[in-house]
Amino acid sequence: MLSSRIGILGGGQLGLMLLQAAVDWNLDIHVLDPDAEAPCRKIAPHFTQGSLQDFDTVYNFGKDLDVITIEIEKVNVEALEALEKEGKKVYPQPSVIRQIQDKRIQKQFYAEKQLPTAEFILTENREDVSNYISFLPAFHKLGKDGYDGRGVQRLTSADDLDKAFDKPGLLEKAVPFEKELAVIVARNAKGEMETFPTVEMVFHPEHNLVEYLFAPAEISEEVNAKAQEIARKTAESFQIVGLLAVELFLTPEGEVLINEVAPRPHNSGHHTIRANATSQYEQHWRAILNLPLGSTHAYGPSAMVNLLGEDGYEGPAVYEGMEKLLATPEVFPFLYWKALTKPFRKMGHITIMDADIASLKAKADFVKNNIKVISHKTK
Amino acid sequence: MLSSRIGILGGGQLGLMLLQAAVDWNLDIHVLDPDAEAPCRKIAPHFTQGSLQDFDTVYNFGKDLDVITIEIEKVNVEALEALEKEGKKVYPQPSVIRQIQDKRIQKQFYAEKQLPTAEFILTENREDVSNYISFLPAFHKLGKDGYDGRGVQRLTSADDLDKAFDKPGLLEKAVPFEKELAVIVARNAKGEMETFPTVEMVFHPEHNLVEYLFAPAEISEEVNAKAQEIARKTAESFQIVGLLAVELFLTPEGEVLINEVAPRPHNSGHHTIRANATSQYEQHWRAILNLPLGSTHAYGPSAMVNLLGEDGYEGPAVYEGMEKLLATPEVFPFLYWKALTKPFRKMGHITIMDADIASLKAKADFVKNNIKVISHKTK
The missing domain is CATH 3.30.470.20 (ATP-grasp fold, B domain)
Incomplete structure (x- = not known):
């Protein structure tokens, strides 16, 4: 397995630290990132500049590799699914990335698997949120594309409704925590x-x-x-x-x-x-x-x-x-x-x-x- | 100092591990090695293929850098001295590399500084070694260019004289060690x-x-x-x-x-x-x-x-x-x-x-x- 041709989608700091760890085993790593000045640029054995969200770019990047992984979730999952179908090892699996990319699916998954998580209500848009005033205080979370603290708003009362996202999301009970x-x-x-x-x-x-x-x-x-x-x-x-x-x-x-x-x-x-x-x-x-x-x-x-x-x-x-x-x-x-x-x-x-x-x-x-x-x- | 342009003479495994450690501090490293397939080749931020023993190659490699170091001693010291004179930081210093490159100078240095080392006699050629049969058993060491076990011969008696080097070297008393x-x-x-x-x-x-x-x-x-x-x-x-x-x-x-x-x-x-x-x-x-x-x-x-x-x-x-x-x-x-x-x-x-x-x-x-x-x- 050490001689596999390996691809990482994303060339940020997590990719950088993955590259550093890979030095010990001579891993032949290819990195894809949209930024020509991405952290991985200078020390990646192979670096390709290109979009992580474009089907063709991700597919073409992966088609000559053996194993493909990610260091960021916001990637074109359809391309990863196509590569997986062709027998490439794509880890984490595209199906898992899909479940986790969407916080609505993620939360429903916990409920279904009886994994403990704060109470929640799925919401379709801002108007929908107004139906659940009695559920506040809660966090309104955007289903997709939230990242690094973005895509989350704390709603305390009806006065905060204008802060709610006007896209599919979920309300999560604000639990006090230690x-x-x-x-x-x-x-x-x-x-x-x-x-x-x-x-x-x-x-x-x-x-x-x-x-x-x-x-x-x-x-x-x-x-x-x-x-x-x-x-x-x-x-x-x-x-x-x-x-x-x-x-x-x-x-x-x-x-x-x-x-x-x-x-x-x-x-x-x-x-x-x-x-x-x-x-x-x-x-x-x-x-x-x-x-x-x-x-x-x-x-x-x-x-x-x-x-x-x-x-x-x-x-x-x-x-x-x-x-x-x-x-x-x-x-x-x-x-x-x-x-x-x-x-x-x-x-x-x-x-x-x-x-x-x-x-x-x-x-x-x-x-x-x-x-x-x-x-x-x-x- | 972290923003210095740094050069390493040699791109072997020691260079590779130096590069890996340098990832933590974003060091901007340039590597010179004669082998296009040197271990450092794929992960060095900058790689130059060229001789470590040619004055011009080493000098030109170093002239736009701030700090120059080595991962192998067999390098052109004159070029490093020229770079040092121009104000580059060359560490280890060329004078130290020169002392250590030649085992004869190295041993005399220990004697002079009263650093404990096995007894030795400097020899000029094979014939000269024959003057010191009573000093055997001893190791005959080549002054320069010995490396990784090469350039050392054990001489037990006069019968071994043909194994002695016909170049400047030294006889070092074979000390029993634990x-x-x-x-x-x-x-x-x-x-x-x-x-x-x-x-x-x-x-x-x-x-x-x-x-x-x-x-x-x-x-x-x-x-x-x-x-x-x-x-x-x-x-x-x-x-x-x-x-x-x-x-x-x-x-x-x-x-x-x-x-x-x-x-x-x-x-x-x-x-x-x-x-x-x-x-x-x-x-x-x-x-x-x-x-x-x-x-x-x-x-x-x-x-x-x-x-x-x-x-x-x-x-x-x-x-x-x-x-x-x-x-x-x-x-x-x-x-x-x-x-x-x-x-x-x-x-x-x-x-x-x-x-x-x-x-x-x-x-x-x-x-x-x-x-x-x-x-x-x-x-």
Whole structure:
């Protein structure tokens, strides 16, 4: 399987980290991305510039390859289905991408498979939403094309109705939660599964913002077992081949609910490059090449901070504070080969390790306060 | 420093691992290698095919770069000196490469700096060697151009004189030794130094062959302190900027002697990619970019097995047993992007980790016995 010709749809940072992991096995990788300056451009063994959403482009890209995978869900699934019919191995399977691309189908799938998730109502358009005022507060989610926080609106009362999407979507009950957790599962074509340890998103004590990711999550053994079990059951229900990142809510009552899933490497697994025996990226290759899955054993507690473009700056990226970070033991910045910064653009992440938890958290705070992505051209 | 234009002379496996480590920091790397199919070819951001030993080629390669480094010592040092004079940062410094390229100068340097090494006599040609029969048994080493075991002959008595080199070289007393150790030191331009934990080469109990590398070395605290101290002192004596791999002999009397050194990443540090907080490759970048050096803390004991082309096979490489290896927890094969195998060619290495030492050694044996690089075209 190591000599397969492999394609990745998408050449962003997840693709970059997949390429880095593939160096160990000499994987012959072809990357397709619409952006000539995509993060993967300079180090991909083969790079094709082209649309991920155009049937012909995706089909032609894949037709001389053996295995095709994705690092972003917004791709032309019809082309992937055509390639699958011709005997190409397409992982995750196009049918799974289709189910997950549409949040309406995704939610119905959980209901059908009795996987725990917040209550929801399907809505057809904005007017339809007005029929469910008593269901608020709720999140109105666009069925398709939501991405990275876009396509979600919180509706508290009838006054917010103008914020509702005028397209097919769903209302999801706003559940109070104590923690946001995530579990990444890998599953190969033989049906073997491995999960990574449960992680948690740590929120700022005052602002309602994710401050950093922390692994392993500080939760009871019981909650952890529940989270791991739900993640495995979800991956198995989808029969996915590849990675499934399962984002979860932990309610104050100790209930664990699925928030949403991603059928690919995920932001909540970047730290595994440094902290775990097998990274999520290597595990993705193992899963889609139908190889034995690797040990997900963690060598110690870790944290991860996203490095976002500072508000107010747009232009060639300058990383202020890198030297301070590099001078701190076991602090590892990873930059995404993006020449230009924009406010809140994901420019990199920083992994932090420390055997001592208090010191780990102190280092995470230090990191957050001491690095900034700016530009000498202000916006 | 992260935005420097960086050049590597040599595009072999060490260059490949340097490139992989450079992904984290978006380093803009240019690679020069005479072989159009060099391991680095496919993933280097920039690749130039050309001789490493031709003045003009090396000079022209370096003249538009900011920082130039090597992954092999056999390069045109005059061109590097010219580049250094023009203000390029050339690390390791050309003067250090010159000292190390010639084993005669290297040995005299140890004597002058009072660094412990086996007794030696400089010889001019084969006839000259015959003057020192009473000094045998000894190793006759070629001054220049010895590499990877070539350029060394063991002379036991006058009968072996025809094996001596008829060029400038040196006779080195054959010291009995208990273990071969190695310490990799990093030093940046500020003079900061960090060493990696001492490792040992484990020999086959019957054949006199290195079986695998083991980290940390199983030696007394006293011997370890001596090895670390000698390595630091050697790096400081050379005033090297970059990595210095110091290979050492441990004698039955507990004496630690320098065998030889390499001013670059080294075979004895491959395991640091998986086992240590900072790998030797990342540490090399930190050192030559004058950044703070990283923690060399090991997350646990590890072993490393070289993957050599099986004797009797020459042609397109086939890796027999990869799946068995991948099914063993914490066994990580790394292949060198070499399409063709040859007897004893370095085709890759395998890193093995295990918190339990007995189990680590058992896994190293399992690995050695279960992977083979062959070709379906026999020699």
